[in-house]
Amino acid sequence: MKCLETDKLISYAYHLADESAASEVRAHLEACPHCREIVEQHARLDGLLDEWKTASPRPGFDVRVRQAVEAQQASGQAWGFWGWGWTRGLALASLAGLMIAGLLWYAHSYLRVSHSSAIATRQSHAASSAQNPSPEVKIQSSNSTNDGGVRPAQAISASALGVASLNEDKDAQALEDYDLAANFDLLSELPKRASRVVN
């Protein structure tokens, strides 16, 4: 007689087989001492394994579990307040900081553009004044003569040009340009005046 597969015997020994398979094994065991021995050994093994006892939880186990759960509850609340709240606060603070930085940058850029525009306007105004001197311009000179003698450029009053408030370098440059233009005009008239004097 051919022995059954070990799996079938073990399945029978540990009640893992369905009823039809169990019936087949039971019938075989009646005629096969070898397989019967294997099944009996597994039955003894089942009993032997029962000898491995374990201890119950030591006193205080339940208390420790409760404490762990309570700590979890507490940390959950703390997380809700300090965790998410802190994170959310940080995000809001970052957003506010970015907005403030953006506003500052925008304000700075705007002021710089406005200032440059104002300077450009003043330069333009100064240049046009140099080409077409205003009738109100008063030219003063300690050596001034009624006949319109030579008038040094230094004598030209800046306040008369309406640029008294200019205190920037560019403003000063505009003033210098004006003085140069004015002096050039005067120098160009010198030969005429000289000939007139000679005559």
Next chain:
Amino acid sequence: MVLESDLELMLRVREGDAASFEALLHRYRVPLVSFFCRMVRDQGLAEDLAQEVFLRVYKSRERYQPEARFTTWLYRIATNLALNAIRDRKETVCDAPGDDSDSGPILDRFADPQPTVEQRLMRADRERLIRQAVGALPENQRVAVILHKYQEVDYHQIAKVLSVSESAVKSLLFRAYETLRVRLEPLLREGQI
């Protein structure tokens, strides 16, 4: 007094009922500590891991799905924790062969009321051999045997705990029990005498 099912208790825990959590703790504290004792063979670590299981049950209470049996869920958590603990310990703890240092409290607690010294020694030796034989099984076989033999979890449920097919669980059990039979044959022969 009618015992409430695990499912009923867990659904109440999900609603925040502390008494139901206490009932589950009372019901599963011994099985879980026993499971971990056999898995990690360290009473202190076993209690720590059992505590962690209860803590995870509490933390995951809102995600609990009543479709699965509570014990399936419980032992899945426990198995994962146990296997992780075993893997972690492999690098830090090295049990000497035949080390019997953790048998004392177990024997003290479960020994017969008045065993002789010889009986105590023989029993300790048999238990040590059983522990070693089970402990030498591959991880999955060990889990399957401990769940099946000691936790009385049927193979359908073990399949769900281990996320494998039922035939795979049967195969694990066949190999594990046959290996144990061969390894513990001297003790089995002793028992016949």
